Amino acid sequence: MDVFDELLRGVRGRGAVFGRSVLCAPWSLRFTDGAYLTLCMPLRGAGWIVPEGGEPLRVEAGEAAVVRGPGDQIVLDRLLDWMLVCTLRDWFDRPEANPPGWYGALGDEVAGPALRAMHEDPAHPWTTAELAGRAGVSRTTLAKRFTELVGDGPVAYLTEWRMTLAADLLTHPELTVAAVARRVGYADAFGFSAAFKRVRGESPSAFRREALASGPVDAAAPAG
Numbered sequence: 001m002d003v004f005d006e007l008l009r010g011v012r013g014r015g016a017v018f019g020r021s022v023l024c025a026p027w028s029l030r031f032t033d034g035a036y037l038t039l040c041m042p043l044r045g046a047g048w049i050v051p052e053g054g055e056p057l058r059v060e061a062g063e064a065a066v067v068r069g070p071g072d073q074i075v076l077d078r079l080l081d082w083m084l085v086c087t088l089r090d091w092f093d094r095p096e097a098n099p100p101g102w103y104g105a106l107g108d109e110v111a112g113p114a115l116r117a118m119h120e121d122p123a124h125p126w127t128t129a130e131l132a133g134r135a136g137v138s139r140t141t142l143a144k145r146f147t148e149l150v151g152d153g154p155v156a157y158l159t160e161w162r163m164t165l166a167a168d169l170l171t172h173p174e175l176t177v178a179a180v181a182r183r184v185g186y187a188d189a190f191g192f193s194a195a196f197k198r199v200r201g202e203s204p205s206a207f208r209r210e211a212l213a214s215g216p217v218d219a220a221a222p223a224g
Contacts (some may be wrong), residue, residue, distance in 0.1 A: 018080075023047075031070060038067040039083055102157075105149040110135050114142060115150075118158050122165060123185035128154055163199040166192070170208045177204050 020043075021029055028050075031038055040049060046060040049067060059065045064087045092099040105111040114131040117124075131154050132142040146154050162184040169180045181192035189204075196204045 031067070038070050039080065039087065040065040040067060041083070101150040105146070108145065108149055110137055110142060110145040111149050114146060114154055115157075118154070118161060122158070122162055123183060125185060126154070126158055159195060160199060162186075163196055166196060166204070167200065167207060167211075170204055171211045173208075173212060177208075180204065 023029070040047075040059060041064045042059055042061045044061050046058060049057045049059055049065045051057075051067070057065060064083070066084070066087060091097050092103050102115060105115055113135040117131060117134045118126060128139045128143060132139045135142055137145075143153050146152075146157070150157055152160065166180050166184045169175055169183055170177075175183075176189075177193065178189040181187075181189045184192070186192035186195070193204055196202075196207070200207060202210075
């Protein structure tokens with residue numbers, strides 16, 4: 001499994017709006033709707049992204065600009081997901097890019113096997129020793145190399161990744177907190193809740209209430 005694909009599988013756009021405009025100088029578009037994310041892609045010619053208080057950025061056909069804030073709705077949302085994933089993959093592969101540490105670690109002969117193992121089975125009770133065995137190195141070598149590339153040790157990274165998966169699962173109201181806990185490797189809801197609050201700053205129940213209040217969930221998770 002491509003870990004990059006797995007990491008981005010949880011990307012889910014909601015409330016996406018698509019528009020196409022044909023413009024020439026001096027006309028422009030101003031985005032004032034407070035969108036969290038805007039993806040701009042010139043189909044022909046070129047244009048300028050002018051952020052408030054920032055430097056103008058020229059964007060040409062074949063390029064894409066992701067701007068922060070900043071038919072069927074599900075189709076629009078998934079199309080946005082696809083475009084964003086393609087854009088990120090292309091961006092990360094460029095020489096001038098500064099991708100996150102895990103992306104560079106994927107191809108490393110020491111950190112790569114451990115990273116893939118955790119993503120293939122995040123619920124497994126991984127230890128540094130077991131992960132080191134996957135890479136064929138000592139625990140010390142794995143811990144040093146993994147931290148250098150990713151920024152966290154293997155166990156700390158695993159906890160962060162489990163909580164990221166849990167946050168997505170918690171948006172599915174048919175799953176209890178205990179069920180989510182089991183999905184991400186915790187035997188009981190109490191230990192999971194403590195870890196989730198430590199990493200995310202709020203309890204799983206509070207996170208779920210806020211997430212469900214922000215809008216409907218468009219996909220159901222398998223029963224578990």
